[in-house]
Amino acid sequence: MANMQEIARRAGVSLGTVSHVLNNTANVREPKRTRVLEAVQAAGYQPSQLARGLRRDTTNMIGMIIPDITNPFFPAVVRGAEDVAFSNGYRLILCNTDNDHSKELIHLNELRTYLPAGLIVIPSNFSELTTQAESYRRAGTGVVCIDRLPKNWSGDSVTADNEAGAHNATRHLIQLGHTRLATITGPLHLTNAKERLGGFKRAMKEAKLPLSPEYAQETSFDKQGGHAKTLILLRLIPRPTAIFAGNDMIALGALLAIREAGLRCPKEISIIGFDDLDLGETTNPSLSSVSQSGYQLGTTASRLLLDRREGDTSPAKHIVLETLLKLRNSVAPPPDEPQKNSSARRPRGSKHDA
Amino acid sequence: MANMQEIARRAGVSLGTVSHVLNNTANVREPKRTRVLEAVQAAGYQPSQLARGLRRDTTNMIGMIIPDITNPFFPAVVRGAEDVAFSNGYRLILCNTDNDHSKELIHLNELRTYLPAGLIVIPSNFSELTTQAESYRRAGTGVVCIDRLPKNWSGDSVTADNEAGAHNATRHLIQLGHTRLATITGPLHLTNAKERLGGFKRAMKEAKLPLSPEYAQETSFDKQGGHAKTLILLRLIPRPTAIFAGNDMIALGALLAIREAGLRCPKEISIIGFDDLDLGETTNPSLSSVSQSGYQLGTTASRLLLDRREGDTSPAKHIVLETLLKLRNSVAPPPDEPQKNSSARRPRGSKHDA
DNA sequence: GGGCCGTTTTGAAAGCTTTCAAAATTATGG
DNA sequence: CCATAATTTTGAAAGCTTTCAAAACGGCCC
Numbered sequence: 147m148a149n150m151q152e153i154a155r156r157a158g159v160s161l162g163t164v165s166h167v168l169n170n171t172a173n174v175r176e177p178k179r180t181r182v183l184e185a186v187q188a189a190g191y192q193p194s195q196l197a198r199g200l201r202r203d204t205t206n207m208i209g210m211i212i213p214d215i216t217n218p219f220f221p222a223v224v225r226g227a228e229d230v231a232f233s234n235g236y237r238l239i240l241c242n243t244d245n246d247h248s249k250e251l252i253h254l255n256e257l258r259t260y261l262p263a264g265l266i267v268i269p270s271n272f273s274e275l276t277t278q279a280e281s282y283r284r285a286g287t288g289v290v291c292i293d294r295l296p297k298n299w300s301g302d303s304v305t306a307d308n309e310a311g312a313h314n315a316t317r318h319l320i321q322l323g324h325t326r327l328a329t330i331t332g333p334l335h336l337t338n339a340k341e342r343l344g345g346f347k348r349a350m351k352e353a354k355l356p357l358s359p360e361y362a363q364e365t366s367f368d369k370q371g372g373h374a375k376t377l378i379l380l381r382l383i384p385r386p387t388a389i390f391a392g393n394d395m396i397a398l399g400a401l402l403a404i405r406e407a408g409l410r411c412p413k414e415i416s417i418i419g420f421d422d423l424d425l426g427e428t429t430n431p432s433l434s435s436v437s438q439s440g441y442q443l444g445t446t447a448s449r450l451l452l453d454r455r456e457g458d459t460s461p462a463k464h465i466v467l468e469t470l471l472k473l474r475n476s477v478a479p480p481p482d483e484p485q486k487n488s489s490a491r492r493p494r495g496s497k498h499d500a
Numbered sequence: 501m502a503n504m505q506e507i508a509r510r511a512g513v514s515l516g517t518v519s520h521v522l523n524n525t526a527n528v529r530e531p532k533r534t535r536v537l538e539a540v541q542a543a544g545y546q547p548s549q550l551a552r553g554l555r556r557d558t559t560n561m562i563g564m565i566i567p568d569i570t571n572p573f574f575p576a577v578v579r580g581a582e583d584v585a586f587s588n589g590y591r592l593i594l595c596n597t598d599n600d601h602s603k604e605l606i607h608l609n610e611l612r613t614y615l616p617a618g619l620i621v622i623p624s625n626f627s628e629l630t631t632q633a634e635s636y637r638r639a640g641t642g643v644v645c646i647d648r649l650p651k652n653w654s655g656d657s658v659t660a661d662n663e664a665g666a667h668n669a670t671r672h673l674i675q676l677g678h679t680r681l682a683t684i685t686g687p688l689h690l691t692n693a694k695e696r697l698g699g700f701k702r703a704m705k706e707a708k709l710p711l712s713p714e715y716a717q718e719t720s721f722d723k724q725g726g727h728a729k730t731l732i733l734l735r736l737i738p739r740p741t742a743i744f745a746g747n748d749m750i751a752l753g754a755l756l757a758i759r760e761a762g763l764r765c766p767k768e769i770s771i772i773g774f775d776d777l778d779l780g781e782t783t784n785p786s787l788s789s790v791s792q793s794g795y796q797l798g799t800t801a802s803r804l805l806l807d808r809r810e811g812d813t814s815p816a817k818h819i820v821l822e823t824l825l826k827l828r829n830s831v832a833p834p835p836d837e838p839q840k841n842s843s844a845r846r847p848r849g850s851k852h853d854a
Numbered sequence: 855g856g857g858c859c860g861t862t863t864t865g866a867a868a869g870c871t872t873t874c875a876a877a878a879t880t881a882t883g884g
Numbered sequence: 885c886c887a888t889a890a891t892t893t894t895g896a897a898a899g900c901t902t903t904c905a906a907a908a909c910g911g912c913c914c
Contacts, residue, residue: 147612147639149870160894165872175880175892195613196559197870200550200899207593215575215582218778225570228596237610239561240594242582256591258501259549285501398782424572428752430784503900514864519902529862551900554869856914863908872898879892884885 148189156185168193199261204287208451209257209265211241211250217367218423219393219440220268223292226444227266234452236263243270254278264288264451266444269296271335276300288454290447294338302454304446304465306438308338308420311469312345312390315418315436318471319388320353322479324416327355328386330375330396332367339367339392342420346390361386365396372399380407387415387480394419394426394435401429401476412478422472431475438469502543510539522547553615558641562805563611563619565595565604571721572777573747573794574622577646580798581620588806590617597624608632618642618805620798623650625689630654642808644801648692656808658800658819660792662692662774665823666699666744669772669790672825673742674707676833678770681709682740684729684750686721693721693746696774700744715740719750726753734761741769741834748773748780748789755783755830766832776826785829792823 154164159178166172167182174182185191199205208231212220228238239260241253250270255278257265264287269275273296279289283301290302319327329346332339343362350357360382365371372391376399379386391397397419404411411417411431419426422437446465508518513532520526521536528536539545553559562585566574582592593614595607604624609632611619618641623629627650633643637655644656673681683700686693697716704711714736719725726745730753733740745751751773758765765771765785773780776791800819 151870161871161896162873162894163892166893169872171872173892178893192609192613194554194615194870195610196550196554196615197899198872200548200554200901201870201872203899205550210594214579215569216579218572218575221569221572221575224594225568225596228569228594232596238594240564240578240582240592242579242586255546256549259546261548261550402782425779425782428756428779428783505900515866515901516864516903517862520863523902525902527862532863548900551869552902554871555900555902557869857912859910859912861908861910864906865904866906867904868902869900874897875895877892877894879890881890882888884887 147194148191150191150193152189153182153185153191156189157181204261204263206236207260207262208236208238208448209241209253209260209262209267210238211243211253211257211265211267213245213268213270214242215240218395218425219421222440223268223444226439226441226446227448228444230445230448230452234448236448236452245270247272247274250275251278258282258285262287263455264290266290266292266447266451268293269299271333273297288451290451292443292447294336300462302450302463302465304443304450304467305338306443307466307469308341309345309348311420311436311438311471312342313349314345314469314471315420315434316346316349316390317353318473319390319416319418319477320349320355322388322416322477324388324480325355326361326384326386326480327357327388327390328361328363328379328382329390330363330365330372330379330392330400332365332392332396334364336367339364342392365392367393368395369399369402372396373403374399376400376403377407380404380409385415388477389415389417391417391419394421394423394433397433397435397476398425398429401431401433412476414481416477416480418471418477422470426474429476434474434477435472436469437472438467442467501548502545504545504547507536507539507543507545510543511535558615558617560590561614561616562590562592562802563595563607563614563616563621564592565597565607565611565619565621567599567622567624568596569594572749572779573775576794577622577798580793580795580800581802582798584799584802584806588802590802590806599624601626601628604629605632612636612639616641617809618644620644620646620801620805622647623653625687627651642805644805646797646801648690654816656804656817656819658797658804658821659692660797661820661823662695663699663702665774665790665792665825666696667703668699668823668825669774669788670700670703670744671707672827673744673770673772673831674703674709676742676770676831678742678834679709680715680738680740680834681711681742681744682715682717682733682736683744684717684719684726684733684746684754686719686746686750688718690721693718696746721747722749723753723756726750727757728753730754730757731761734758734763739769742831743769743771745771745773748775748777748787751787751789751830752779752783755785755787766830768835770831770834772825772831776824780828783830788828788831789826790823791826792821796821 150164154161167174243250247270275296276298282289292304331343334340363375365375397417419435422435426433426435504518508515521528597604601624629650630652636643646658685697688694717729719729751771773787773789776789780787780789
């Protein structure tokens with residue numbers, strides 16, 4: 147591939163001049179300027195990002211570390227980040243951690259050697275991001291933490307207003323007349339899960355409703371977890387008439403469990419999830435959910451990173467994005483009559499129904 | 501950050517020796533060897549990928565170009581590619597094209613300047629990949645094309661057996677007794693859409709069933725497309741009793757349209773999709789689909805790329821992955837009685853039903 | 855102990871760009 | 885038209901690694 151030397155030769159100027167034209171880093175008078183540009187065109191020259199990065203001590207790559215692109219919430223985040231990055235000439239290196247902090251560490255250490263323009267990170271479980279980011283910052287590389295925060299994080303962050311979203315959803319259930327609410331949370335060492343539980347609890351307290359511990363189950367942010375914990379909730383006496391799920395995957399598991407148990411959603415049990423994934427539209431019943439924009443999470447993080455790069459040295463920013471309660475068909479007022487709890491144990495169509 | 505110079509100094513050896521130890525590129529006798537390794541440990545040294553890439557004339561980055569990570573089929577592909585890449589020390593640069601060939605071209609031109617180890621590409625509409633890849637190949641950089649192929653592609657490729665999958669699905673519908681089948685295909689300039697239509701047609705022909713053109717609708721690979729074209733199909737006389745959809749998003753749109761039209765799936769109309777996305781499990785009815793493994797598509801592509809890099813110079817490989825018909829609740833035998841076609845126009849619960 | 859051979863080790867060059875100080879050119883003012 | 889100031893242009897250095905030819909080393913045999 148053509149290099150700058152070649153362009154300089156073709157245009158009959160020095161290496162430095164070519165560089166100045168390309169980067170607008172000094173005035174270059176007219177005859178030469180166009181000669182250079184023409185030579186660039188003619189040769190189809192594009193500067194080596196490697197040499198450039200090496201010399202400038204920074205590249206136009208952004209390291210994006212996420213748990214798992216396969217989890218339906220994250221693609222939108224990545225896409226948002228990429229869109230802003232791309233339109234500003236930056237590119238994304240995508241790294242999956244599977245929530246494993248040792249894998250995260252490998253990525254953090256390796257990415258450094260690419261001299262990235264910055265990092266956007268959704269921290270893994272028990273992430274050591276806080277310590278690692280320190281060394282990035284010393285090198286002048288921005289690190290933005292999104293979606294949830296690791297221990298002691300004090301840098302830039304972009305998150306959803308988990309507390310308010312959960313509070314709002316819970317209050318809605320209460321206003322419909324529900325008094326026996328339960329929640330299935332994600333892992334409580336994750337800040338977003340904890341905040342959502344906080345919002346739920348606050349709404350309960352404000353309504354002076356009791357909440358004994360077995361009505362707040364903790365599990366992983368997935369279908370299996372939601373399914374298993376819902377089965378537990380359905381056996382409680384009195385049985386809850388509404389479940390606030392920590393995210394849509396949990397809500398989906400809950401829906402399945404409820405269906406299996408022979409109960410009907412929303413008639414006998416209401417469900418609200420969190421995230422408002424596309425798949426919530428097509429379930430039966432369609433899933434009510436606290437909507438947060440993953441895309442916006444991504445764009446905001448990229449924007450923040452680029453602002454920092456362009457010299458914004460203001461103190462750490464903690465951007466919190468609004469959520470919106472999206473009501474679909476999985477919520478209804480509680481059933482009037484006191485339910486016969488025993489029916490929960492009998493799958494629909496089982497012989498005992500006869 | 502520490503550099504090799506520093507390590508050499510600490511270990512009391514020359515630059516060359518450090519490099520040899522790190523790359524196992526020459527024997528280094530015992531006292532020095534460990535001294536170097538210790539110095540590396542102590543300094544937390546990691547070689548600059550930029551300098552290394554510049555010198556070696558190639559990096560450990562793989563460019564991955566896809567239409568849109570937000571489309572639910574692609575995350576698994578990316579994940580598969582990343583897993584194999586990662587465990588071999590390679591990293592992924594993710595690029596979305598939105599199926600826009602000019603955006604694809606930008607990525608192709610820019611990625612070159614990173615001296616990537618290779619490219620994995622799902623070509624955009626009207627992709628110019630074939631010409632571009634030529635210049636990559638001249639530079640010794642592998643390009644693997646997956647999922648669908650651009651015009652005149654003769655390089656390595658990994659695709660699903662679209663023809664057989666579609667054929668199999670269609671045959672299943674026919675065996676159930678359906679005689680009036682329709683299909684909604686993706687854009688027919690995409691090879692995968694075309695192959696699926698081919699499989700459908702072959703099954704029809706083998707069963708000696710007629711297929712007039714209006715029973716094969718073409719649209720984009722999305723919900724809107726599926727919805728719109730299904731409305732058209734439902735108005736046909738005689739109305740089809742089964743639809744083979746070009747992918748699950750189309751199938752989803754079809755399902756919605758059928759529901760809106762007051763018809764029941766699978767009782768009155770059967771649907772089979774393609775891709776077997778997760779969301780197909782949770783729709784109502786759950787979606788039957790031709791299952792192809794996006795993950796395997798990704799792993800195979802990465803594997804192929806790495807094999808090439810390790811010196812495999814055999815002629816272009818065209819790997820075709822098996823599909824599997826996944827039956828769920830969206831298919832059933834056709835209704836016995838000749839349906840009253842007019843009902844298709846009436847939404848469920850409309851006054852005309854009375 | 856000297857000469858020779860095979861192995862280790864070294865130092866410098868190369869890869870491509872940016873940037874800095876210095877050189878060359880042009881402009882300005884008297 | 886000269887001296888000086890301002891602007892352009894240049895060439896070399898630096899950034900960090902790999903690699904190649906050459907130098908140093910160690911062992912072996914006579």
